[in-house]
Amino acid sequence: MAPNDEHPDKSERGSAVSRRAFLKTAGVSSLAASVVGVEVGAQPAGPPMVGPGETAVHLMVNGKRVDLQIEPRVTLLNALRNHADITGNKRGCDRGACGACTMIVDGRAVYSCSTLAIEVQGKQVRTVDGLAVGNKLHPVQQAFYDHDALMCGFCTPGFIMASVALLEKHPTPTPTQLRKGLDGNICRCGTFKRIREAVASVKGVPHV
Amino acid sequence: MGMPASSRRSFLRVTALGGTGVLLALHFDPPDSMLAQEVRRPIAPFPAAMPPSAFISVAVDGTVTIMAKNPEMGQGIRTSLPMIIADELDVDWKDVTVVQAALDEGRYGPQRSGGSTSTPTNWDPLRRVGAAGRAMFVAAAAETWGVPAGELTTASGTVRHPATNRTATYGSLAAKVATLAAPPLATVTLKDPKDYRIIGTSTRGVDLHGVVTGTTVFSIDMTVPGMVWAVYQKCPVFMGKAVSANLEQIKAMPGVRDAFILEGTRNLGGLHGGVAIVADSYWQAATARKALKVVWDEGEAAQESSAGFDRRAAELLQLPATLVVRNDGDADKAFQSAATVLEGRYAFPFLSHAQMEPTNCLAHFKDGTLELWTPGQAPGQGRSEIAELLGIPEASIRVHLMKGGGCFGRRLDNDFALEAAAIARRVDAPVKLMWTREDDMGHDHYRAANVHHLKAGLDASGQPVAWKHQFVSFGDGRQFGRAAGVPVPLMPGGFVADYNMSASVIASGVPLGSLRAPGLNGISFVNQCFLDELAHSAGKDPIDYRLACLRARRIRSSNPNDPEVDAERTIAVLEAVAERSGWRSGKALAAGVGRGVALLESHGWVATVAEVRVDKDRAIHVNKIWTVLDQGSQVINPRAAVNMVEGGIIEAMSHMGWEITIANGRAVQTNFHQYQPVRMPQAPAEIDVHFLRSNHTPWGLGEPMLPPVLPAIANAVFAATGQRIRTLPLSKSGFRFA
Numbered sequence: 001m002a003p004n005d006e007h008p009d010k011s012e013r014g015s016a017v018s019r020r021a022f023l024k025t026a027g028v029s030s031l032a033a034s035v036v037g038v039e040v041g042a043q044p045a046g047p048p049m050v051g052p053g054e055t056a057v058h059l060m061v062n063g064k065r066v067d068l069q070i071e072p073r074v075t076l077l078n079a080l081r082n083h084a085d086i087t088g089n090k091r092g093c094d095r096g097a098c099g100a101c102t103m104i105v106d107g108r109a110v111y112s113c114s115t116l117a118i119e120v121q122g123k124q125v126r127t128v129d130g131l132a133v134g135n136k137l138h139p140v141q142q143a144f145y146d147h148d149a150l151m152c153g154f155c156t157p158g159f160i161m162a163s164v165a166l167l168e169k170h171p172t173p174t175p176t177q178l179r180k181g182l183d184g185n186i187c188r189c190g191t192f193k194r195i196r197e198a199v200a201s202v203k204g205v206p207h208v
Numbered sequence: 209m210g211m212p213a214s215s216r217r218s219f220l221r222v223t224a225l226g227g228t229g230v231l232l233a234l235h236f237d238p239p240d241s242m243l244a245q246e247v248r249r250p251i252a253p254f255p256a257a258m259p260p261s262a263f264i265s266v267a268v269d270g271t272v273t274i275m276a277k278n279p280e281m282g283q284g285i286r287t288s289l290p291m292i293i294a295d296e297l298d299v300d301w302k303d304v305t306v307v308q309a310a311l312d313e314g315r316y317g318p319q320r321s322g323g324s325t326s327t328p329t330n331w332d333p334l335r336r337v338g339a340a341g342r343a344m345f346v347a348a349a350a351e352t353w354g355v356p357a358g359e360l361t362t363a364s365g366t367v368r369h370p371a372t373n374r375t376a377t378y379g380s381l382a383a384k385v386a387t388l389a390a391p392p393l394a395t396v397t398l399k400d401p402k403d404y405r406i407i408g409t410s411t412r413g414v415d416l417h418g419v420v421t422g423t424t425v426f427s428i429d430m431t432v433p434g435m436v437w438a439v440y441q442k443c444p445v446f447m448g449k450a451v452s453a454n455l456e457q458i459k460a461m462p463g464v465r466d467a468f469i470l471e472g473t474r475n476l477g478g479l480h481g482g483v484a485i486v487a488d489s490y491w492q493a494a495t496a497r498k499a500l501k502v503v504w505d506e507g508e509a510a511q512e513s514s515a516g517f518d519r520r521a522a523e524l525l526q527l528p529a530t531l532v533v534r535n536d537g538d539a540d541k542a543f544q545s546a547a548t549v550l551e552g553r554y555a556f557p558f559l560s561h562a563q564m565e566p567t568n569c570l571a572h573f574k575d576g577t578l579e580l581w582t583p584g585q586a587p588g589q590g591r592s593e594i595a596e597l598l599g600i601p602e603a604s605i606r607v608h609l610m611k612g613g614g615c616f617g618r619r620l621d622n623d624f625a626l627e628a629a630a631i632a633r634r635v636d637a638p639v640k641l642m643w644t645r646e647d648d649m650g651h652d653h654y655r656a657a658n659v660h661h662l663k664a665g666l667d668a669s670g671q672p673v674a675w676k677h678q679f680v681s682f683g684d685g686r687q688f689g690r691a692a693g694v695p696v697p698l699m700p701g702g703f704v705a706d707y708n709m710s711a712s713v714i715a716s717g718v719p720l721g722s723l724r725a726p727g728l729n730g731i732s733f734v735n736q737c738f739l740d741e742l743a744h745s746a747g748k749d750p751i752d753y754r755l756a757c758l759r760a761r762r763i764r765s766s767n768p769n770d771p772e773v774d775a776e777r778t779i780a781v782l783e784a785v786a787e788r789s790g791w792r793s794g795k796a797l798a799a800g801v802g803r804g805v806a807l808l809e810s811h812g813w814v815a816t817v818a819e820v821r822v823d824k825d826r827a828i829h830v831n832k833i834w835t836v837l838d839q840g841s842q843v844i845n846p847r848a849a850v851n852m853v854e855g856g857i858i859e860a861m862s863h864m865g866w867e868i869t870i871a872n873g874r875a876v877q878t879n880f881h882q883y884q885p886v887r888m889p890q891a892p893a894e895i896d897v898h899f900l901r902s903n904h905t906p907w908g909l910g911e912p913m914l915p916p917v918l919p920a921i922a923n924a925v926f927a928a929t930g931q932r933i934r935t936l937p938l939s940k941s942g943f944r945f946a
Contacts, residue, residue, distance in 0.1 A: 076705050087517045092564055093566075093645040095645070157419075160864060183887045186887060190855030190857070
């Protein structure tokens with residue numbers, strides 16, 4: 001609880017990059033700058049230079065193709081919320097500290113506020129908006145519903161996506177796995193007890 | 209409390225809905241004295257001619273639509289207030305559609321969510337609205353069938369005449385109802401509580417499905433066609449002003465439509481000066497902001513710091529206080545005959561609200577009128593402030609109430625709405641103002657820091673007979689700033705003949721405001737921990753010690769306006785929590801485990817027991833919290849109420865870990881990484897919530913559970929370790945939550 005205290009063990013969140021670690025040392029803007037600054041000549045084997053102006057970015061979101069014309073340093077969260085009108089996941093802190101923006105990219109929970117849209121081209125992006133099949137809620141959505149596991153609900157989409165990623169990896173998580181798997185998400189209304197009960201009650205999430 | 213309908217000139221309007229149904233509307237006078245305590249200016253009077261309006265509409269097909277009148281931000285009022293109407297109307301909840309009302313206090317009465325007032329102030333009027341609606345459907349059926357109304361019954365939106373076995377749905381009677389005069393609300397017959405079918409039944413929140421599917425529109429999600437985006441850079445130093453900025457360079461950046469300086473007003477609750485950037489997309493506005501260079505006039509507040517405040521507070525505690533909160537008898541003299549005298553100094557810091565949803569507001573100014581979409585908790589007051597700022601009549605401002613992602617008192621202030629309105633006036637399009645998390649944490653209306661010095665004289669039996677409590681808070685130097693004083697009586701005031709509570713006020717530029725349980729969330733920690741010190745010193749059980757204090761002879765205040773602690777309700781919750789927690793079982797606790805107790809005796813009647821285990825490295829595990837609340841005669845939506853209490857307990861733990869420090873006139877902490885709320889691993893393993901029924905108006909649940917949690921945990925830590933926590937955050941006392 002001390003200021004600046006980094007939360008322990010993010011391994012359960014399964015991010016491609018250690019999110020906390022990179023934020024600690026670099027910050028979102030420096031990561032963005034490194035993408036913008038790639039020089040084609042200096043790194044012939046690397047990606048072609050894009051930006052700093054707008055460029056075509058093609059994403060697969062909830063199984064549908066989303067074509068965007070955005071700057072390469074636009075975050076996944078911003079690209080979906082403000083350029084594709086996919087607003088289920090929320091912006092809370094813009095520095096990977098609150099988890100409201102949690103999405104699943106190729107099976108791993110990521111903070112979409114700290115992930116560039118251009119980075120996830122060719123990958124499968126899942127958000128809370130695409131979780132239900134028709135009128136049938138995903139088992140995790142149903143559990144949150146059945147347990148009233150929310151109050152204001154602003155953190156809920158992020159908690160649901162973090163829970164889905166957790167359960168796809170550990171279909172019957174231990175209490176410790178559950179607590180650690182969801183400690184990257186903040187619920188300021190304090191509904192942790194019901195979230196714990198909801199996630200622990202979920203059966204039938206396919207192991208991925 | 210109660211809210212007698214007769215004193216509110218209540219009446220009901222009936223409007224035909226063009227053959228499709230009927231509208232019923234309640235009108236009553238705002239606000240009562242409790243609401244008035246928290247508003248800075250009176251709510252505008254009702255217009256002489258009120259527009260046609262609706263609380264309830266019943267369509268011919270039987271669909272019932274009920275308006276949710278107050279701002280919703282997670283407290284569940286969008287569900288629980290319509291439940292009250294629906295039960296008295298006698299319809300099935302499954303047939304009810306809830307619609308969020310826009311701001312129209314002439315139609316709906318006060319539309320303000322704060323101070324835990326939504327339930328107690330609406331309980332009586334909304335039951336009467338529902339009952340009057342039911343009476344009209346009964347009257348319509350009686351007239352149609354030519355039978356006395358007294359022979360008719362209702363259930364599930366249907367009127368029945370048992371003698372002839374005739375039934376008529378409300379939908380089929382809607383056209384007839386539209387021709388009838390509404391009965392006076394004061395005289396309608398209310399249900400016997402034993403007949404409630406919705407009130408008191410756990411009911412899912414109306415937004416639940418939308419939230420889990422991501423379809424619920426929060427304020428931050430709201431867009432309108434043609435909308436542009438704005439960011440607003442305020443001076444990092446509170447109340448500083450922008451002198452100049454590289455506006456031409458900013459205006460040349462991609463997508464930027466305009467950039468300009470706003471002067472700001474001279475009051476902390478008003479428009480703060482800064483630089484607005486308006487762009488086609490949020491990304492472009494935020495990108496341009498990074499290139500913004502501003503010359504600030506930082507003003508006097510730039511010299512302020514937490515270290516300076518601490519020094520000043522220590523000085524002020526050596527001087528006579530300037531404000532008397534309460535004085536009975538002669539405390540100074542009474543100490544001379546006390547058997548024991550104890551002193552303690554306590555402190556707690558500034559806090560920020562840190563609601564999940566970053567502040568935002570949508571505004572469209574066109575042809576001298578403003579349309580506003582706001583997550584504000586006090587939108588009526590916001591409209592009044594905007595009208596004054598823009599110099600337009602309130603009638604020219606239309607306000608939509610947007611669902612907020614948590615507020616905790618932050619949006620009782622309307623500074624963000626003033627910013628959106630002031631920016632929108634300069635822009636030829638609807639404008640969405642977006643704050644960053646850093647804007648929120650750096651430009652909050654903070655819970656005031658305090659330093660308290662307490663001195664108690666005990667008699668030979670250890671009970672307090674003299675009490676002197678002097679503290680330092682913040683404001684303009686003479687009067688307390690907002691929520692920086694003590695709004696309600698605290699024990700042992702009223703139970704000790706010689707009692708004095710007084711304060712001094714540091715003048716500061718730090719904006720102050722209401723954080724959940726304002727005025728109580730800090731001082732309860734101080735008072736309830738010091739009482740624990742006294743009990744320990746007297747060798748008494750902490751619950752028995754408090755009970756003895758509450759059962760002492762009542763001392764009437766010399767000031768007849770001083771409210772008094774309700775000892776009866778407080779004793780009841782304290783006895784109940786002792787029982788539920790097995791406090792007196794005498795069962796030995798493991799090494800490193802301790803229990804503490806605390807209570808809230810005003811503006812809510814709550815007793816809380818905490819059990820903690822403290823590691824050798826001073827990491828605190830909260831094993832279990834028991835809490836008992838006297839919520840009056842009825843809990844409207846029990847499952848939601850329990851959720852609210854559990855959440856408030858966890859928020860209280862965050863209050864123990866948090867600190868906003870001030871340096872060079874600005875907040876040091878910028879985002880969650882420096883201001884960590886309690887997360888899943890720290891949340892208590894178990895929470896036991898119990899509501900006591902009493903013969904009082906149902907009480908609100910925004911606040912009461914919170915204040916006693918801090919001292920209950922701190923007292924438990926003492927029981928476990930022998931270490932007193934007198935200063936918050938916990939880190940200042942060497943502790944943390946594990």
